[in-house]
Amino acid sequence: MITTQDGLRKPTTLEAIFYFILSLLINATGNGLTVAANMGSSMWTASAANIAFDFNASISWVLIIYGALQILINIALLGQVNFSSILGNIIFISFFGPFVGIFKQFFMNLGISNLPLFATISLDILGICLVAIAVSIYQRLNLILHPGDEMTNILRFKYFSGNAKIAQWVNFSIPALVIIVLSLIFRQIVAVNIGTAIALLFQGIMITYSDQLIFPRLKHRL
Template sequence: MYALADGTERKLYLREVIAFLVISLLLNSMGNGLTVACNMGSAMWTASAANIAHDFHFSIATILIVYGVVSILVNVILLQHWDWHRIIGNLIFIFPYGYFVSFWANFFRSLGVASLSIPTRILLDVLGIVCLGIAISIYQRVNVILHPNDDMTNIIRFKYVKGNPVAAQLLNFAFPSMVIIVLWVLFKEVVAVNVGTIIALFFQGAVIGWTDKHIFKRLKHRLDLIKVKQATVVAD
């Protein structure tokens, strides 16, 4: 939804939806790719996927796609019904997304990011985390096509924790955190977990909340896909 000067709201035009989605997908995949290339700590889901890929010798793109499918099933449980519009949107997002992240990671490695000094890599890693938070805020508000992990945050935020983005993001990170811990115990090695991971764990939700209010301020959350369906389930 888009807020007008008179206080009313209108639906986004198709060209606006496309523009916001392109911007957010670019920021999201680029930010994630940058954190992977810096190797100073990726966001929780990406770090978890990187550890599975490393320990079991899979492509990180493949793991990200599998994670997406698992998240879709979890979202169905959280919503307590099948929302095929939402599921199709999630699927459209996840299949190119994993390869975009892999592309950006390889691109930044080709620029020599991995050989930069540790302080520089930490700064770039934090920049990647911030880009990720900004991107999530944008396409969560558009709420047409979302990555299922971020759709999960949206569902938790507005259905279970009264709109609190920090609490929602922490709950969303519970599963990838457990995966990282279990793999660390089993394989005695952890990759893609560093300063950036800690920052993402505790501050990514805050970045999302800040972006909601300060970047594209008139772009508002479209909550009908959560609230209307929720009311329908209760009525049944």
């Protein structure tokens, strides 16, 4: 909701489109930046990067397939099928996966991974912050969500009394398990580094602060 002097109102169509497109671009930029820097991505993106690397697949397609699996998990968590929500999830991942691939290639062409270590780590952390900001915006909008972030929303408000940090940790346990299994099988690992630890420990906190500081008049639509 948008806060007004009289309380809360729904965002207008133009406002909703603005918030959605902005958050999608911020999210794809942040994820693309972390993958290109290779100093650690958020857990789901790091997991997807390892699958793509181990099986010589496109990360865009891995992210789309991940999105489909996350939709099934959300149905189980809710105990019901919400077709409008699922349609929104499909729309989101249809754009999100390709956009991450585009931004990843863009930053790789800029030579991000060849910068000095401090600069690469700093850009990686910036990418993680961007992801947290984007998640905060479209979780509050709650119109069209990435299914992974909708999972966090469901866990946060249905199971953990609004605690974003715990919800994010539970969400991240799935890709963490995938990364561990793949590293044991293939004896190699990518996109897991200091940035991954920062995302695991602090992304939930970043989302909470983003709720308060980034477009603070935009409130959660539950």
